Amino acid sequence: MPSSTIVSFAGGDLRGSSTVSRVETSSRGTIVVVDATPFHPVDxxxxxxxxxTGELSAEGNVVRVAEAVMAAVSDEGQFAVGADIPVKRGVEGWTWLVGHPIDGDAPSWLVEGARVELSVDAPRRAGLSRGHTACHLASLALDIALGDLWRKDPGADALGNPNFEARANQSSRIHEDGAVDEYRLGKSLRRAGFDTETFVATLGEREAAINAQLATWVSTGASSGVAPEGPAIVDRRSWHCELPEGDAEILCGGTHVESLSEFVSISVALDLTDPQLLVMTTKAVPAV
Ligand SMILES: [Zn+2]
Structure with a gap:
């Protein structure tokens, strides 16, 4: 029985050395799996x-790793990658792995049992970590700025405010130094007690309130990080940030900055071009 990949990205690691446990051909091309990796895979x-992204190497030989992905192998031996995995992460009967996609066929040195060095592209990881932390902070600031628009209690977010994020967020896309979040403003949100009319009429004030909150938080230089419940890719992890309002904790599989002093600023723009869909674009300016 294979075991789940051990991961070190939660602690910020960018490098590691490990043993190749599988080299598979899949719909995504050649996928290399190792026992332990610093690579964060897309969920x-x-x-x-x-x-x-990054590199695998051994004794002077190097191959590029394209965007790392989730992979899984069933107890019956079925290997699947990314969107081809037929079950949710953590389901019994499957072992959860980090897949390192490489171009073309695996070179002769990259075989099961080989020792390899792993190296993640550092500037891209840092940009994605800033983008992800900025994304969480923006959603917490959004919940605060919309808190007075609820006629019924929608449940509390990580800071105890009415949880617009959980009720309305339908997608979140993080990139280097930013994110784009989409929120559905439909009938079900109205039925849940959200005052959409007042929100639409006060969009500019709401955006200004979010940006003021984000500026305050960035100025604290609060510590931030990922707390894993275990060492494997399948174990739960959560983001923590010691904000003045309290220690925010959000379940999260991604990577994050160590401190809000890594930002010069975080700001958002709210867009309601489609009145049924709020688009929040978050932009981070890194401290150099
Ligand atoms: Zn997250």
């Missing part, structure tokens, strides 16, 4: 943060 069911 196959909630693909918010793109996977890391």
């Amino acid at each position: 196959h069911t909630w693909p918010d943060q793109p996977g890391d």
